[in-house]
Amino acid sequence: MRASITVKPKTDIETIFPYCDKVDQVLIMTVEPGFGGQSFMPDMIPKIWSLRKRFPKLDIQVDGGIGPDNITQVSEAGANVFVAGSSIFNAASPKDAISEMRRLAEAGLAKKKWLNN
Numbered sequence: 001m002r003a004s005i006t007v008k009p010k011t012d013i014e015t016i017f018p019y020c021d022k023v024d025q026v027l028i029m030t031v032e033p034g035f036g037g038q039s040f041m042p043d044m045i046p047k048i049w050s051l052r053k054r055f056p057k058l059d060i061q062v063d064g065g066i067g068p069d070n071i072t073q074v075s076e077a078g079a080n081v082f083v084a085g086s087s088i089f090n091a092a093s094p095k096d097a098i099s100e101m102r103r104l105a106e107a108g109l110a111k112k113k114w115l116n117n
């Protein structure tokens, strides 16, 4: 079993810091939870940086409007688990969309930018 905490957009990331060493994963919502097809909220990116710097081994998941246009940004910030609905199911080739996002995410994570920012 894996334990996880989910953080909604209006919740400060610092609120959960005391519990992060007790869970396997934190899900940072990048839209208000409710339904697919919403626009990614770029102002959630600093939460990812902040969490990754403090917890280098934590799984950090992002959910909401994730696609090829923003997966580089969120992976460079330290997100390593991605929920993508519309960007895959609305793509001409879902298979190609997944491959491209996987490539971009792996490249973003490989930079380990959070070590220097």
Ligand SMILES: O=C(CO)[C@H](O)[C@H](O)COP(=O)(O)O
Residues within 6 Å of the ligand: 031, 032, 033, 034, 035, 036, 037, 038, 063, 064, 065, 066, 083, 084, 085, 086, 087
């Ligand atoms: O349910 C959601 C929010 O509550 C998710 O955002 C959704 O499942 C993912 O879809 P999309 O990639 O279209 O945002």
